[in-house]
Amino acid sequence: MKDDKVKVYVWEFPVRFTHWINVICLLALSVTGFYVGNPFIYAQSSEQYIMGWMRFIHFVAAYAFLMSIIIRIYWSLAGNKYACMCGWLPFSGKKIGEVIEDLKVYLFISKRSKAHVGHSALRGFTYILLLGVFVFEIISGFALYSVTHSGMLWTILGGWMTNVMYLQTIRLWHHLFMYVIMAFTLLHIYMAVFTDSVEKSGVMMSIFTGNKSILKEDMQ
Numbered sequence: 031m032k033d034d035k036v037k038v039y040v041w042e043f044p045v046r047f048t049h050w051i052n053v054i055c056l057l058a059l060s061v062t063g064f065y066v067g068n069p070f071i072y073a074q075s076s077e078q079y080i081m082g083w084m085r086f087i088h089f090v091a092a093y094a095f096l097m098s099i100i101i102r103i104y105w106s107l108a109g110n111k112y113a114c115m116c117g118w119l120p121f122s123g124k125k126i127g128e129v130i131e132d133l134k135v136y137l138f139i140s141k142r143s144k145a146h147v148g149h150s151a152l153r154g155f156t157y158i159l160l161l162g163v164f165v166f167e168i169i170s171g172f173a174l175y176s177v178t179h180s181g182m183l184w185t186i187l188g189g190w191m192t193n194v195m196y197l198q199t200i201r202l203w204h205h206l207f208m209y210v211i212m213a214f215t216l217l218h219i220y221m222a223v224f225t226d227s228v229e230k231s232g233v234m235m236s237i238f239t240g241n242k243s244i245l246k247e248d249m250q
Contacts, residue, residue, distance in 0.1 A: 035243040038147055040112045046237055048102040055095035056215075059167075060208055062088040067205055089175070096168055099161075112147065115161070118154030125151045135228070136221065145229035145244050153221065160214055163207050170204040173197075 041049075062084045065071070073080050106115040120129050128151035134140040136152075149157065172188030177197065191200055226233040231242045 035245055038242050038244050039240055040110075040148060040242050041236055041240040042105070042109050042113060043240070044101060044105040044109060045113050046240060048098045048105070049237055051094060051098040055091045055098065056211060058087055058091040059095065060212065062091070063205070063208055067201075092168070092171055092175075095164075099164055099168065112149070115154075115158065118149060118158045120151050120155045128152070129155060136224065141228075145231045145242075146225075147242065147244055156214075160211075163210055163214075167204060167207055167211075170200050170207075173200050174204065 065084045066081070066088060069081065071080055103115070105113050111117070120126050131140070132150050132152035146153075169188040169191060172184060173191035174188075174197070176184035176187070176189030176192065195203075222233055225231075231244055232239075233242065236242045
């Protein structure tokens with residue numbers, strides 16, 4: 031069976047790098063963001079700078095997350111065909127059919143017919159929606175940050191949103207989307223483990239090495 035498989039370099043370094051930067055940043059942003067919104071550790075003296083450190087880590091992670099998203103969008107244009115986000119949009123009849131087939135597989139209604147070299151139609155569509163969530167979190171975060179920072183930069187990054195929505199509404203949605211990201215993370219892990227067990231293509235290791243092992247017949 032091994033002889034029937036082909037090693038394919040799917041995920042280039044920038045894709046893998048931004049993936050893990052996003053993981054670290056989202057973990058830091060979720061923990062610190064939850065603390066900023068609902069402090070669960072209280073300072074016992076003026077020397078304990080707990081809230082200050084939480085806010086500092088949140089801001090640093092936010093900037094790193096912004097740069098990671100920018101790099102990933104750029105690499106969608108500069109990278110190989112598997113990095114391109116254009117193929118994630120399920121607007122064709124074929125793509126919609128693939129999304130339905132993927133849903134049947136994950137819901138145990140049918141079996142996987144073939145391994146996917148890059149993202150499947152369902153995963154690609156999910157990542158497009160997730161990118162929208164990421165962009166909203168970035169803009170809404172900078173909108174909240176702009177309240178205490180004036181200037182054109184902060185207005186462009188998110189300050190303009192305060193003219194569209196109430197500040198408390200922005201804060202509420204910023205917080206709620208954090209739970210959306212947490213829910214996606216659990217779903218993402220499930221989909222990756224399930225796909226790896228079904229396709230036997232090395233999906234789990236591919237985000238570390240960049241390589242997948244695909245059957246020759248599935249390369250067609």
